[in-house]
Amino acid sequence: MTDKINLLEPGKVIKPIIDHDGVKLLVERLYGISALELIELNGYDDKNYKIVEDPNVKNPLITNPSPHGYVLKIMNSMDSQNVDVVEAQNEIMNFLATRSVTCPKPVRNVYGHLHSIENINGKQHAVRLLEYVPGELLKNVPLSAALFYQLGEFVANLDNKLQNFNHSGLVSREHIWMLTTVPHLDKFKYVIKDSEKLDLAEEVIEEYKYAVVPRLDELEKGVIHGDVNEMNILVSPKPGSQSDYRITGILDFGDIQYSYYVFELAITMTYVMLITGDPRSGGLVLAGYTVNRLLPDHEYRLLKTLISSRLVQSLILGAYTLEQDPQNTYVTSTEKAKGWELLKKIRKSKPSADETDPTDWKTIANEYLTKS
Template sequence: MAETKTESLVLEPGTVIKPIITHEEVKLLVERLYGISVLELEELNGYDDKNYKIIEDPNVKNPLITNHSTEGYVLKIMNSMDSQNLSVVEAQNEIMNFITARSITCPRPIRNIFGHLYSIERLGDRSHAVRLLEYVPGTLLKDVQASDALLYQLGEFVANLDNKLQNFNHSGLVTREHIWMLSKVPELDKFKYVIKDAEKLDLVEEVIEEYKYAVVPNYDELEKGVIHGDINEMNILVEKNPAGKTEYRIAGVLDFGDIQYSYLVFELAISMTYMMLVTGEVRSGGVVLAGYSINRRLPAQDLRLLKTLISARLVQSLVLGAYSIEQDPNNKYVTSTERANGWDLLKKLRKTKYSADEQDPTDWQTIANEYLTRS
């Protein structure tokens, strides 16, 4: 049984938690733990973790491997902070198997030569959880045109995912804390120093304070459950639509590093935020909401909080993104869409006065209703 730590594990400014490892060391690690001789190795995006796509050498036969993934593998080396909470590692493995069994496409964990779904490895002066997953082929949502039809499908998909996750429970998620959880927005006060522009800093402080007085007091009124916690354009797979009505359709979901027991409306708000970042349009959130509302009813209380929650997720992304770049200027995970569209989108969200012929783009319920009527 894994040892579980229940104390608060939340990132503090100046803490380095990302794994430090060379490509040659990755190859040796995979061979030692999984008996795989690496033919091709490619580092993938990762915020605090290290992720590598691996193609094994088919000419090197290892009797320890009974099932080979024809599309390759993804080696995940978890950051040193999350690696301390092994029950979360177990929860991530279990949730992938859980939703795969319920017809949702996602990666599946692979057992190492010792029969375990993860191991703890010492890299330098820190310990990191190491896992191997099947590589799931497909196209990322970020690489296709995000049409209204695709955004609507995403809303349906997210609601369906959350519905299925209501039957998933794991004790490791109940006490989990992570700086990227939306409930940690008040903690951004520690990181806001990275925003040097006075106007932008004013926006950040305004949103953090609004979250404190508009959202925190209402926690007890919000429905809770297990959520993915990071539905964005890099974590959603799409595929060509054989029916031909739309060019692409939602095919699966990746990256369960942010799973948590939290508020269901947070999942919707996060999904809407990233789709608005992709399109650069506030109204896109209403299309996502339209699809979501087909599979899940959104209480009025949750609907009223959406503007604050989406503003808060933007601020969280922009502040922690700036902090990440300050710590590592070569961090590729801080996406160009956030850096290009984030501040403009935040300013649009904070606008309160409109002319008589302007529609409030944050009136997502009206936009959702209009989309459903047209469809």
């Protein structure tokens, strides 16, 4: 069964509504855990809480307690309707954990299940508990060309491993943050009040329709993470260094989908360029990616449109989310501050004669590889 008809519509509220006391009761009832400490983490339309277990309250249900605590995830009411997707998210984490990829691990509840459907404030929400994975987020450490290159390597390696992962629940999945749903943004673009920005957004959406949609059948497909950004990538200092970091793991599998590998690359490049404000940094990601995974020319030629589309998607849906939920911290930082400026740079880049086009990512990648 496809959930295509379940795409987010304007005015629909899907984020869970629950307070800290409700969360503590939930985690105690479902997992036997008494919360010593509870911290709400960022979440776009889900609720996420870091939980430190009270060591004085013995829990016979968990024989090997997570040393770093747990994350309780309460999924939005829309995605919670598709139980197959919830199961796929649990399975993909277990799949990658057995293949040397550091990521959260799901914990079974008192009923022996990896998730349950709970009635929260009158709506049905999928609830899961994951082991907390320690580490710094990419957004919180000094950025470097080497780190962006390594991110490209990491993502290509991730997708290579995911070639061997399949789940029936992902085949027909569609949600508003998938790049395949860019044409659906027409319903949300009313939130952009500035006419110049609206013109730019409409230009990108139309370009996606005629440049990407007719070529989708030519692109290689598989299961992808779908949301590789600076808040989902874990890093750790290299041995003996306080300022030199390496990629160590990945979080948040809420956007996994059966889609196109070039979309994974485009999304990763987009978020790196967002945190730097410089289109050239995308070339560093491309350099690392293409060392581990071939990118055919016909897919490379779509990158500019795909990256522009992801930016427009972030900007429109971010503005829509803030209209519905003004306190949503997930979308009040990087995208809002730099997104439109970056989009203009990508769409209207005109380098001088002695400069490299900042969106000529292949040349930038080759130059980096040559120097390295």
